[in-house]
Amino acid sequence: MRSLIDVKKAQTQKIQTNTDKSVVNGQKNVGLGGVGRSKKHESSDKQVAGEAIYVDDRPALRGELHAAVGQSTIAHGNIKSIDLSAVKAAEGVVAVITVEDVPGHTDIGPVFPGDPVLAIGKVEFIGQPIFAVAATSYDLARKAAKLAKIEYQELEAVLTVKDALTKQSFVRPPFTMKRGDSASAIASAQHQLSGEIQVGGQEHMYLEGQVSTAEPTEDGGMSIYTSSQHPSEVQKLVAEVLDIPLNKVLVDMRRMGGGFGGKETQAAPWACIAALLANVTKRPVKFKLGRMDDMIMTGKRHPFENNYTVGFDNEGQIKGINIEVNGNCGYSPDLSDAIVDRAMFHSDNAYFLDQATVTGNRCKLNTVSHTAYRGFGGPQGMMTIEMVMDEIARHLGKDPLEIRKVNLYGHEDRNETHYHQEVEHNNLPEIIATLEQSSDYQARRKAVTEFNENNSILKKGIALTPVKFGISFTVQHLNQAGALVHIYTDGTIHLSHGGSEMGQGLNTKVAQIVAEEFQVDVDTVACSAARTDKVPNSSPTAASSGTDLNGKAAEAAAKTIKQRLIDFACEKYQVKAEQVKFENNNIIVGEQTFSFAEFSQIAYMGRVSLSSTGFYKTPKIHFDRATGKGRPFFYYATGASVSEVLIDTLTGEYKNLRTDILQDVGHSINPAIDIGQIEGAFIQGQGWLTTEELVWNEQGRLLSNNPATYKIPAINDAPEDFRVALVPDAPNREHTIYNSKAVGEPPFMLGMSVWSALKDAVASVSNYKVSPQLDTPATPERVLWAVESVKAQAQD
Missing domain, CATH: 3.30.365.10 (Aldehyde oxidase/xanthine dehydrogenase, molybdopterin binding domain)
Incomplete structure (x- = not known):
């Protein structure tokens, strides 16, 4: 990890153009391909101008x-x-x-x-x-x-999770992951707590x-x-x-x-x-x-109703825990089995749960069938353990950050999950320490406490929450991808891969990867539509694996063609392989230099195939559902966020004053796109936990069925002070594409710091003696109800 000064440089660093060869986010840009360099989204100009063609824009x-x-x-x-x-x-x-x-x-x-x-x-x-x-x-x-x-x-009709549990109405059978004897560990611990939380869905x-x-x-x-x-x-x-x-x-x-x-x-x-x-x-x-x-x-993010019982010591370290996650799946299985599984996998978030039992119920209700949503059940699973951290802190009279640190993976041999995967290359302690310093957390914590002591109506809260998110489809066969690359005789390159471009910049990143292999300008690489006649049997673009899978497949195709060109050059010009170099839009063969376009024409005349498919499958992953053991994830993406909020105790209204984020994306393929993904994911996560409320009536009719009755975050909901940094010099220790890490889903869960900060502000009403019950979304109404409840409990 770099120093605080370096992180602040990363926070303020200007976006590099694709001709700038300076260092970006701690890594040197190499070649015109531009891997590691910021480049704007390939469709951005057309999107801004209204010229990008979507399905409904196609001529009749x-x-x-x-x-x-x-x-x-x-x-x-x-x-x-x-x-x-x-x-x-x-x-x-x-x-x-x-x-x-x-x-x-x-x-x-x-x-x-x-x-x-x-x-x-x-x-x-x-x-x-x-x-x-x-x-x-x-x-x-x-x-x-x-x-x-x-x-x-x-x-x-079954219209509530509790009714479904009572009637044993499930779309798939319940499933349990277990390690050790959690019941005995809880009973013998110095302290015990139990609670429940309702986690809302999301359109x-x-x-x-x-x-x-x-x-x-x-x-x-x-x-x-x-x-x-x-x-x-x-x-x-x-x-x-x-x-x-x-x-x-x-x-x-x-x-x-x-x-x-x-x-x-x-x-x-x-x-x-x-x-x-x-x-x-x-x-x-x-x-x-x-x-x-x-x-x-159409389905939404699954609402969940989760509960827990935990035993812990005087330091706040968890000794044993039982967690039950109850997903509202709607009327059909859809992807709910895997979604509830992921909620179970991520019920630990960043914390070591030694003696643990995690049970997942897939509840069948008579509502639309809920489906995949950014995070795929992981966020709903994480919410329970983050609630537990806050509850333990209030019980012991400690700062929640102290409790989170005590329970982090990485202490001695505390590095195995409740599903028996080792948390390797864990950098969360360093990320948290760096962010704690760069965000001035301790000084601001003191200032927040002083503010609350001197203000009876307006209250502030602050929270630092980490994220550890597993990267891979938990269904093994989906972890594969294909790509198709052509070089034409003018030196331009055509790329097609199995991934879907949905605004996240996947096509831009994969084009950068192909350009990097040939050391040509990325603007010479054209990425076409995803088509089933070009790349067959593709997996969904999901699970944050779009670049990991399709980037590797495209790299494999490019390497095949590159090797053919090297072999041809060696034969035609009687040189050794090490004398053939791809550099600066050129191919250097011994003492001769050819433009990439020129050599492409020569290779064509020499009857060299300039087209290849590529394929990739993720290594190492496996999971035995019968035993609840395995390695379902290739690696973990990590990050942390600090949010400071201000609430009005008379109305429940609130404002996110400042958020600081430090996210590990490995060696970033495109820092500008990665930072944009982090910013967007955080805002979407904050919306899920604060403003976006799904409401069904007693007949099962969705009432929040249009933009007038369903509130997504607007610009005024964004933090007034928003600081995002990438962890510098942090290559993925697993062999991913250019040692990068996924960025699509992990930052979504950074929004939990806003929810935890709201709880912190409400708790200050009782001088932090009472831990508020704050289900999500934490709308102003719920914040106000939590304030009134805490006041009442403080008076008892």
């Missing part, structure tokens, strides 16, 4: 129709009758289909069955698609869908809604243009519902206007419905969801 195809669906109006019931005569007779309607018109599979569950493409005899949430309409315009399709007459036999609120266009092809196949994080899954499911081979389905995905996990599995239904209608009409069909329909019919 000849004869194109528009789709809509009829939705269930009850949360749970059998369908007694459906009268679609008025729908079929409506203006502009060309076709109407139900599940009986599906020629192939009717269930499109991504892992386990349970997700019918259209309702089969019953409905299980308000908004579930029952039938689909194709009409000549978007508005006419939507109007027609509302004309259906459907009778139901209503059934009892993805991507700028571009769900949208797909299906175009029939001459061979009975289908071309799909979709906003999806998983084109290969869309290909598979479209083929299955149409009952055609996969090689007759082409999926093209150039860019998404945001995904955040909401388009990993839940882009597929709309592509399937569009394809079914296109198959019936033999005309192209576009299906785009209006914002309210999108919010009603």
